[in-house]
Amino acid sequence: MIDERARRLARIVHDHLILTTPLAPSDCLLVLGSHDTRVAEHAARLWHEGWAPRVVLSGGRGKITSAWSETEAAVFARVAVAHGVPEDALLLEETASNTGENITASRALLADRGIAVRRGILVTKPYMTRRGLATARRQWPEVEWLSAAPDLAYEAYDDERQLIELLVGDLQRMVVYAERGFQVPMPVEESAWAACEELAGMGFDRHVISDLKGR
Incomplete structure (x- = not known):
C-alpha cells in the first residue's frame, strides 16, 4: 500500500516533470517508446491533426519492457496503424534502450534516409516531457523541439x-x-x-x- x-x-x-509546449507544424513526430501504449495512440491523434507528416517510433527494449517479445517501436507501430496511421508514414527505430539513444539513433535513422528536421515534436508520457526536451536539446540541438503527451493524470x-x-x-x-x-x-x-x-x-x-x- x-x-x-x-x-x-x-x-x-x-x-514538476511535466513540460509540454504549444504545438506548431513540424517535420516529424518523434515518439519515445515505453511500456505505455497510450503514447502511441496520442501520436496517432497528432498525425491525424496534421502536425507532422512522419511518425518516428523509437525504442528497443528498456528497463520495463525487457521481457517483451517485440521492440517498443514495433508495438507502438501496431497501435498507430490500428488508429489509422498508414505504414508509409511510419519510421521504426528499434535499437534505443534509453532516452538519449531515442534521440541519437532517430537522428541517425533520419539522416540515413536524407530527411531534414528543423522542427520536431517529442511525444512521450507526461512525466517524461521535461527530461525528453532536456535530452533532445542537448543531443540534437539544431532542431527546434516541442513536446506533447496524452492527457494522463x-x-x-x-x-x-x-x-x-x-x-x-x-x-x-x-x-x-x-x-x-x-x-x-x-x-x-x-x-x-x-x-x-x-x-x-x-x-x-x-x-x-x-x-x-x-x-
Whole structure:
C-alpha cells in the first residue's frame, strides 16, 4: 500500500516533470517508446491533426519492457496503424534502450534516409516531457523541439509503486545527467527535489542510479 504522504510527495515530483509546449507544424513526430501504449495512440491523434507528416517510433527494449517479445517501436507501430496511421508514414527505430539513444539513433535513422528536421515534436508520457526536451536539446540541438503527451493524470497509472519509482529515477536523472552533459540543465524546484529525496529514502529507489546527490 502507498500511504498518503508518499502519494503527496509523488504528485509533487510528477507535476514538476511535466513540460509540454504549444504545438506548431513540424517535420516529424518523434515518439519515445515505453511500456505505455497510450503514447502511441496520442501520436496517432497528432498525425491525424496534421502536425507532422512522419511518425518516428523509437525504442528497443528498456528497463520495463525487457521481457517483451517485440521492440517498443514495433508495438507502438501496431497501435498507430490500428488508429489509422498508414505504414508509409511510419519510421521504426528499434535499437534505443534509453532516452538519449531515442534521440541519437532517430537522428541517425533520419539522416540515413536524407530527411531534414528543423522542427520536431517529442511525444512521450507526461512525466517524461521535461527530461525528453532536456535530452533532445542537448543531443540534437539544431532542431527546434516541442513536446506533447496524452492527457494522463497521476491517477491514470495502474501500478502506483512502479510509477513512483520511475518518477524518482527520472527526477534524479534531470540533475545527474545534466551534470554529465547528457541533457541541458533545467531548474529543479526545491520542493520537487526534497520530495524525490524523501521518496528514495522511503524505499522508492529501484531506478536510482546511485545515492542521490545533493544539488
